[in-house]
Amino acid sequence: MSNSEGQDVGGASAIRFAADGSITHAYRILDGTNRNCAGEPTPWGTWLSCEEVSRGRVYETDPRGQQSPVELPAMGRFTHEAAAVDPVRQVVYLTEDEPDGCLYRFRPSVWPDLTDGILEVLCQRDNSRSVTWKAVPDPSARRRSTRDQVPAAKRFDGGEGAWYAGGRCWFTTKGDNRVWCYDATTEQVGVIAEPATTQLHTVDSIVAAQTGELFIAEDGPEMRICSLATSGRATPFLSISGHSDSEMTGPAFSPDGTRLYFSSQRGPTGEDGNGITYEVTGPFLSRRPS
Structure with missing residues (x-):
């Protein structure tokens, strides 16, 4: 899968390979969107594509190009960067590309239907690795940005890529060149790599x-x-x-x-x-x- 990070000419495309690595086909699977930056495969074979614009959206797309893309407004309207799917806890983690951005968690009402659910933001006390999650009152951000609706929300300097595996969600922040790890088992977050090391x-x-x-x-x-x-x-x-x-x-x-x-x-x-x-x-x- 390949996103198109173009203004007004965003979207996503697919390249299909044979088992030996040879290319067999290439085609578009999403059009009419803006600055599609990062994404994530889902365990059920779809691809989440994220818009990196103010009030951006997340779309669930079909890599085979057989089903129409589905907009996922319940995942919030903000500067989306990446998504990471946790199939064990049945949630999706979302990064936000803003200097004072947040890390979000989306809990679907019925797994794995991502069209409805609760958007939460990670909150952390100073000098503590332990975190809590609090619901974002208005994911549509009609009057206030999602990152400003929960006063206790932890800030991250330019959320970028994210990846989930083995009970952990790794994500990066470009403003301070850090790699973070959220341990979903212990509900703790911390830095595993930074410029000093x-x-x-x-x-x-x-x-x-x-x-x-x-x-x-x-x-x-x-x-x-x-x-x-x-x-x-x-x-x-x-x-x-x-x-x-x-x-x-x-x-x-x-x-x-x-x-x-x-x-x-x-x-x-x-x-x-x-x-x-x-x-x-x-x-x-x-x-x-x-």
Whole structure:
């Protein structure tokens, strides 16, 4: 899946691969939206696409292109960045790309129907890792932005990518170059990587390999993807030269975990419409992060 982060020409597309990695088809699955930035696959085979604009929306789309997209207004109207699905607790975590943004949790009324439910915001006391969740009174944000409706809401400096696995939701914040982990079992949140301890710069999208190793795309001119162990140790994994006016986007693994895909948003020209998608094969299943 690939989102289109264009103003007034957003949306999402799909590239279909055969088992050997060869491309068999490519097509659009969402049109008529704005600045679709990040997204997340669901356990039932759909794709959530998020609009990174004020009063942005989330859409549930069909990767096969057979079903029409469904708008999900109950997930709130705000500057959506990414979504991460927790099938154990039957919730969806949502990041907000604002300097004083929040982390949200959506609890559907009937799982896995995402058209109705309760939007909550993470709240945390000072000097404590423990958190609580409080309902956002008006997810439609008709009179006040969602992040300003609950006074106790914790602020995050530019929420970016998010990924759920093994009872934890990892997410990044670009304003302070941090990688966070929310432990859904203990209901605690904390920083696992920051500039003082790693060489990460302008962190953005995040994805996990089947081994638990995290891969983080950076927005900086070095055009890097870095490997991050859950212990917080970061290592440069790859970079693209000659794409200084682009962004590294959308890292994703094939279902069998042997291929990593990612894109250069604007390619070597730095202009919209010239993006390039890459595939990396390697021993991802045998890499053991330390």
